[in-house]
Amino acid sequence: MQQQWFTGPLASFDTETTGVDVETDRIVSAALVVQLAPGAVPQATTWLADPGVPIPDGARAVHGITDERVRAEGRPARTVVAEIARALGEQARAGTPVVVMNAPYDLTLLDRELRRHRDVTLADCLGPAELLILDPRVLDKHVDRYRKGRRTLTDLCAHYGVELTGAHDAAADATAAMGLVRILAARYPGALGALGPADLHLRQRVWHAAQARGLQNWFDRSGTPERVDLSWPLRPLRCACGRRLSPEHRCEAAA
Template identity: 85%
Template sequence: MQQHWFTGPLASFDTETTGVDVETDRIVSAALVVQPAPGAAPMATSWLADPGVPIPDGARAVHGIDDARVRAFGRPAPAVVAEVAAALAEQARAGRPVVVMNAPYDLTLLDRELRRHRGTSLAEVTGPAALLVLDPRVLDKHVDRYRRGRRTLTDLCGHYGVELTGAHDAAADATAALEVVRTIGARYPGALGGLTAAELHLRQAVWHAAQARGLQAWFDRSGADERVDLSWPMRPARCGCGRRLSPDHECEVAA
């Protein structure tokens, strides 16, 4: 019997941070959860980082981690981001899909932390074995496009009947996102079950771009100044002039 991607081994990644700007904010905690099969006990690895900057009140109110805690128990950010990236690279080498809720946020922020602290990128750490990403937000919007309402992780857990205990704890959120993705796959096998994880990764980039264009059109019609990035699963790095950076971290001068 053919095994679908949603019945096989999956990993899941999540972060808690100092804010929502992927270019300037920092990782405070991170978790990687691995589950070999549906119903199996998930195995979680967690990190607590001292981000090197004060944690704003708004971020602390969300995840409950304050400056005193990271100073007492957190490890230096350069060491933490290197270990997190190495753990993701291990998933890539194993060919194990990684669930990342709103991937362009967490993966981009990790990439910028690597550039800031280690002088390297996430792509350089993972090497030729690229990550296979499953984003519950993109998948849900694709299979149930016209459903009204918000689509945060809490909302998706409620819609798909997944228990979320300890929201805004990185390990709890990663575990819940993993279960949401398994449930989406099982509920929509006709739309998603026939694809491999690699095929699904490529399709999600296209689906996300279409979803982002639709959101941008809505912002434009409403007169809002919001700009929606079409990139998935990670936003390209840019230099100060606005151009993309090459894999060698050099500005790609326009032809």
């Protein structure tokens, strides 16, 4: 009998940062967790970076990492982001699906950090390999669209009975997100479990866009000026006018 993908090897990636703006905020810590099968001991690689800027009080209150700690124990952000990209590239080349909760946040922020510190993109670092991303936030919204309530990692773990110890620790969050994906795929075999990771990766682009349009419609009806990006799993670089930039950093409006 062929092994189901969600009972095989999975990786999971998470970051803790200086804030929530993917264009300007910085990575403070990160983790890549690999687990060969459900119940197997997860193997975690972790990073602590000196972001080069002060960590705001709000971010420090969330993850508990201080300026003093990153200065004493953290390594240069330039080194850390390169190592993270290299580790993700290894998973991509191995064909191991990578779980990323709210992927457009973590992956976009990593891409911007690579541009900032190394003058390369995440795609440049991956080369011809492609990350197969599984985003429990998108998957859960697809299979249980009308369930009320928040869908943060903590909320999803409580709903599906996944243990989350040490929330807002990158390794703990990555491990819990991986557990969520395994449970989601097993609980919804027709909608998720029967599809391969490559197929799910493609479908999540469509599902996320539909989910984002629904949220945008709600913002519009309520008079909220916030704009929702439809892109998944990575947000494109944008001009100050809001239009996408080409790889040469030219605004689409000027094309």
